[in-house]
Amino acid sequence: MTYLQNHTILSSNDLDEVRESIRDLASRHDFDIKGPNAELNVRVAAVESGDISLMHVTLDATKLSVTSSEQDPDGLLLYMLTSGSGVAHHCGKDLTFSAGRGFMRDLAAPVSATEDNFGAFVLRLSKDKLKNHARSLVGDDVDLMGLSFDPAIDSCALGWTIFRNTVHYVAEALDGPLREMHNPIVTAQMEDILLTQCLSLLPNSYQDSMNGRDATTVVPFYIKRARDYIHAHADKKIGLADIAAVAGCxxxxxxxxxxxAYGKTPMAYLRIVRLKRVRAILLAELDGHAISDVAKQWGFTHMSRFAQDYHREFGELPSETIRKNA
Incomplete structure (x- = not known):
C-alpha cells in the first residue's frame, strides 16, 4: 500500500540524496547498505498541517544500518511500522520491531539500528508542546515527574491499537478530503486528538495523570514495564536480574x-502473581492434576512453604480452596 501518495517528496536510490532529504525533514541519519550487490530504493512522503508533521518513509533494502547522534533535546520521533523488521539500540535498551509495532525515539539520545525493508509512519513531536497540552487538560501538577516516554511500545496493547488507527485516519484525511481544505479549526482538532492520545495511550510518565490518577501516585513507566513483564512471564524462571534488565535500571x-508503587519487592510481587494463578486453577478445575503439580508449574518447589504462603495470602490452605468449590 502507498501511504500519503499525494504527498511524495522523494523517490530515489541515491544514498546521499536520501540522507539530505531525511535530515531536512526529521533529523540527521547516516545510512549504510549491507551486503554485496545491495540496492536501495527509497520513497519519502511528508505532510504538514498546522503543527502536525507526519511522514511515511519506505527504505527498500535487505539490510540497512542506520545511526543518528543526539540532536534536539525537545524532539521526539514516533515510528509506527507498516512493513519490515529490525533491531535498534536506544536509551540503553535493545528494541525489536516489525510491522504493526512502534517505538518512540528521543532526539536527545543517539540511536543505532539495523533495518530490513523498513516502512513506517514517522510523527514528529515536541516535548514542550506535549507538556503544555497536558497542563491544559489536567493542570500544572502533571509536571511533577517530568515527561519521558518508554521507547518500546507493546504492539498488543489496546492503547497502541487505538493510537495507530488514529494516525491512519489522520493520514488518510490529509491525503484525501483535507488535501485542499486549509481549515485551521479542523487541523487544530486533529492535533489535539493526536497529542491527547499520545499522552494518555502510550507509555510515558504522564500517562496515569492523564487517565485520572493523582500525580503523586503515578507509577513510573519503567516500573509498569517490569510489572507487565512479571505478569507475562510468571510461569517462567525469572529473577531480579531479569526484571531489572527489562526495567532498564x-x-x-x-x-x-x-x-x-506496590509496597513490596519485585520478587514478592512475582510470588503473589504466581499464587493467584495457582488459586485460579484450583477454583476452576484440576483436570486430574495434584495440587503439587500445579504449584510446581508456577515455580513453587517447596510444598510446605507454598502452603504457608498460600494461607497467608488467601486465609485458607490450597486443599480448603478445592473443598469449598467442589
Missing part, C-alpha cells in the same frame, strides 16, 4: 520502585 532502583 539497577537492582536498587527496581527494588525501591516496586516498594514505592
Amino acid at each position: 539497577g537492582y536498587r532502583g527496581i527494588q525501591r520502585g516496586f516498594v514505592d
